[in-house]
Amino acid sequence: MDIEQLFSSETRLLSLNRVVQQLLSEFACADPDLLRIARILCQDQALSAKVLRLANSAHFAGARQMDSVKDAAILLGLDNLKMLVICSAVQQRYSHVPHMDLPRFWRQNLSCAHMAEALARESGQDPARARIGGLLHSIGQLFIHQQLPKQAQQIVARTAQGQVRAQVERELLGFDYGEVGAELARRWQFPEELVILTQHHIRPLLAPEPYRGLATVVGLARWRIDHDPQAPLLEWPNEELASLGLQPQHLQSLRTEPQTA
DSSP: OOHHHHHHTOSGGGOOOHHHHHHHHHHTSSSOOHHHHHHHHTTOHHHHHHHHHHHTSTTTOOSSOOOOHHHHHHHHHHHHHHHHHHHHHHHHHTSSOTTOOHHHHHHHHHHHHHHHHHHHHHHTSOHHHHHHHHHHTTHHHHHHHHHOHHHHHHHHHHHHTTOOHHHHHHHHHSSOHHHHHHHHHHHTTOOHHHHHHHHHSSSGGGSOTTSHHHHHHHHHHHHHHHOOTTSTTOOOOHHHHHHTTOOHHHHHTOOSSOOOO
């Protein structure tokens, strides 16, 4: 089976609701309009509620309670709105996935997002773009588990023994979750940058410019999730670190759990 065959077997999971499609089109504009985005958001009660909840969270909340989607959208800004909308779309499509611990999956992705953001600051990359790349880097795993549950069970069993997931997938399937995630992001018309970061974080030095630095940041964050920096005989990703002017100490100092505000 190749990736084209994998995707041709399921069309329902490849469609996004109308509001999300409109929002993605607006985000893709050269000059996105926050007021127009707020009006589109108001057409979806669930998304509106998430926007208000985030705006009133401890990280953003000011002296007064935010009850206007328009005001909340202005407060959050385009980067946070884009991340919220895209992540909500993914979570809506994948609320139950065979052989997948979804709470753990999203905890790991959130951790990857925070570490990618920290590494971006250290290396001169854009922290906001690194954050959303980290949060969505492994969405291909969801599609593999949904469409190929038997093979996914084998993948889970072998990774539990310490094998590298992407290598196991290439051996069993002929492709890895990065390639699948990129195709999913492409079909969902996510921004080109997200398509590239999703595909290349596994082998970031192969990413095309101008995205190589961001792909490397996300890839290093993922490496940190998968490895204990105190383990003996650990092979550090020295080439990737050097490409950003970083040292192993930068990975050692990262917190694998995001700090709360």
